[in-house]
Each structure stands twice: as C-alpha cells, then as structure tokens.
Amino acid sequence: MGLELYLDLLCQPCRAVYIFAKKIGVPFELRTVEVLKGQHNSDDFAQVNPLRKVPALKDGDFTLAESVAILLYLSRKYEAPDHWYPQDLEACARVDEYLAWQHTALRSSSARGWRGAQSSWSGQEPLRAERREVKQSECRPLLPKRLVRRPGASAAPGSSWTCRVSGPTQAHDSGMSSGTIFQSESQAHAPMMLPVFLGERVPPETLASTLAELDRCLQLLEDKFLKDDDFLAGPCISVADLVAITELMHPVSAGCHVFKTRPKLAAWRQRVEAEVGEDLFQEAHEVVMKAKDLPPVDTAMKDKLKPLVQVLL
Numbered sequence: 001m002g003l004e005l006y007l008d009l010l011c012q013p014c015r016a017v018y019i020f021a022k023k024i025g026v027p028f029e030l031r032t033v034e035v036l037k038g039q040h041n042s043d044d045f046a047q048v049n050p051l052r053k054v055p056a057l058k059d060g061d062f063t064l065a066e067s068v069a070i071l072l073y074l075s076r077k078y079e080a081p082d083h084w085y086p087q088d089l090e091a092c093a094r095v096d097e098y099l100a101w102q103h104t105a106l107r108s109s110s111a112r113g114w115r116g117a118q119s120s121w122s123g124q125e126p127l128r129a130e131r132r133e134v135k136q137s138e139c140r141p142l143l144p145k146r147l148v149r150r151p152g153a154s155a156a157p158g159s160s161w162t163c164r165v166s167g168p169t170q171a172h173d174s175g176m177s178s179g180t181i182f183q184s185e186s187q188a189h190a191p192m193m194l195p196v197f198l199g200e201r202v203p204p205e206t207l208a209s210t211l212a213e214l215d216r217c218l219q220l221l222e223d224k225f226l227k228d229d230d231f232l233a234g235p236c237i238s239v240a241d242l243v244a245i246t247e248l249m250h251p252v253s254a255g256c257h258v259f260k261t262r263p264k265l266a267a268w269r270q271r272v273e274a275e276v277g278e279d280l281f282q283e284a285h286e287v288v289m290k291a292k293d294l295p296p297v298d299t300a301m302k303d304k305l306k307p308l309v310q311v312l313l
Contacts (some may be wrong), residue, residue: 003028005070006048006056008035009287012107013067014055015246019276019284020071020239024080068099071239083236094233098225098240106217106247214251214258222264230271237275245272246284253288 005021005028007014021028033039033054040052049056049065057064057073064070075085086092221244225232232240248258248269259266273281 002059004031004048004058005029006031006033006045006054006058008033008040008054009284010035010291011054012246012250013243015249015284015288016239016242017055017067017070017074019242019246019280020080020084021074022280022284023276024074024078024084026074026078067243068239071242075239084239086233086238091234095238095240098232099243101225102240102243102247106221106244214256218258218262218265222262226264226268231268237272241268241272242276245269249285249288253285253291 003026005017007018007030009015009018009032018030020026033045033056035054039045040054045056046052048058048063051065053065055065055067055070057070059077064073072085074080085095221232225240229235231237232244248265251258259269
C-alpha cells in the first residue's frame with residue numbers, strides 16, 4: 001500500500017501537511033480522522049500513532065507523527081523544490097527558526113484568539129450586522145460578536161474594542177451550534193472555540209489578555225520574520241509560510257480580523273495563496289471556515305470537555 005496521511009482538516013497542522021502534499025504532487029491516500037467523533041482514540045489509529053494525535057503518516061511499515069517531521073519527510077522523499085526547505089545552511093536555518101518559534105508563540109495565541117473571538121448561538125433569525133464603539137468590559141462573551149482591536153487602542157481590560165455584533169442579542173445555550181476541540185499536536189491548544197453549550201463564559205480579563213497576546217505575536221511575525229521580504233524565510237515560499245498561514249486562518253474563521261489592520265500581513269497572505277493556488281487553499285480550509293455549522297456533540301463528549309475548558313479559563 002502507498003503512502004497514507006491521517007488528517008482532520010479542522011486541525012491547523014493537518015491543513016499544512018495536506019496543502020504541501022498536494023502542492024508537490026505526493027501520491028497519497030487520505031485517511032480522515034474525525035477528532036470530534038473520537039476516532040483518534042480508536043485502537044486502529046493507535047497502531048499508526050500511539051500518541052493518538054493528528055496528523056500522522058504511514059508509508060508502508062514506516063509511521064511518523066508530528067507535522068513538522070511529516071513536512072520534512074515528504075520534502076526529502078519526494079525531492080520538493082529547494083525553496084520549500086532549502087539546502088543552503090542559512091536559508092534552512094531561517095525556516096527552522098520560524099518552525100521552532102511557531103509552536104510556543106503563534107500557535108498558542110492563534111488558538112486562544114479563536115476561542116475568545118467565537119461564540120456559539122442557535123438563533124434562527126437572519127443576521128444583521130451592526131457596529132459601534134464599546135468598552136471591552138461591556139462585551140458579553142456569550143453574545144455572537146467579532147472583536148478586533150481598534151487602531152491605537154491598548155489591549156488592557158477596559159480599553160476600547162470594535163465589536164461587530166452579528167446575531168440576535170439574546171444568547172442561547174440550548175445546544176452546541178459551534179465549537180471544536182482538537183487532539184492535535186499540543187493539549188494546550190485543544191480548545192479552538194469556546195462553546196456556549198458548556199455554560200462557560202470568557203472572563204473579560206482573559207479575553208483582553210488573549211487578544212493582546214495574539215496582537216503581540218502578529219507584530220513579531222511582521223518585524224522578526226517577514227521584515228521586508230516576500231515570505232517568512234526570504235524571497236521564496238517555504239514550509240514556514242504554510243505552517244503560519246494555516247495557523248492564522250483559525251482566528252480568521254472565527255471572525256477575528258487578523259489581516260484587516262495589517263497591510264503587510266495581508267499582502268503576505270495574498271502571496272502565499274497565489275503560490276499555493278486559490279483552489280487548493282480554499283479546498284484545505286473549507287471545513288474550518290464552516291466550523292460554526294458543525295452539529296452538536298453528544299452529552300458524553302460535553303462532560304469530557306468541561307474540565308478542560310474550566311482549566312483553560
């Protein structure tokens with residue numbers, strides 16, 4: 001049997017692996033592992049990855065976990081064009097530098113940013129967007145809103161934020177209309193959206209600090225890695241760009257306007273999408289962009305998730 005990739009495209013690293021494999025022409029069989037259904041805990045999947053996490057790779061008798069390891073394995077085995085993971089010592093080191101920083105910085109803040117920005121609701125009325133300036137402390141996390149930092153405003157509790165209210169003004173908790181929990185590459189990044197069905201609220205100070213940390217990481221992404229180059233590690237796209245863009249599409253899918261006030265990052269995103277190909281980019285992100293339409297999970301899963309969400313809040 002040929003190469004198999006075990007992926008859940010709701011997971012950021014899985015999308016990076018999927019895009020890369022497709023882009024460089026890797027012949028593979030996609031094995032979808034639906035984490036929300038607990039398929040990563042099955043005995044069959046444990047034979048592929050005892051860590052019970054996605055993504056995972058199986059190539060004959062050889063198995064491999066962790067997205068960066070998988071990306072580099074595919075790059076070497078299928079002799080990807082050099083720009084993806086350069087042979088040049090310094091160019092390669094730049095890619096490695098970003099990949100090392102990503103997991104302890106942007107990954108965490110993007111995941112938490114999605115959780116803070118996205119609320120669940122089950123209203124049936126057509127949505128009518130409205131915009132007004134409010135104090136961050138006035139924003140009720142149970143309301144379905146989208147938060148972006150107002151240019152020039154601080155991120156401290158009580159500072160001004162722009163809230164785009166995009167649904168009915170009454171919160172609903174009759175069921176989970178959106179909310180995803182992933183067992184991907186770090187348990188700390190598991191909660192991608194805060195589901196109202198758990199009856200939990202995001203404390204205002206948590207929301208403020210979360211968005212402030214995301215903003216700090218975005219500034220570092222621009223100043224330290226992108227600088228004045230076209231891509232994160234230089235003039236050509238690399239696996240670092242794929243890992244970064246799939247990460248940032250997480251808060252984007254929750255309505256967090258990551259690129260709106262950052263023209264440099266917005267231009268970088270356009271370049272990455274152009275290099276990947278619009279069709280492939282949309283294909284990889286189709287599932288996550290529709291995450292709010294996911295069906296409710298069962299009661300047993302809710303009970304399992306409550307302690308985790310309480311710890312993170």
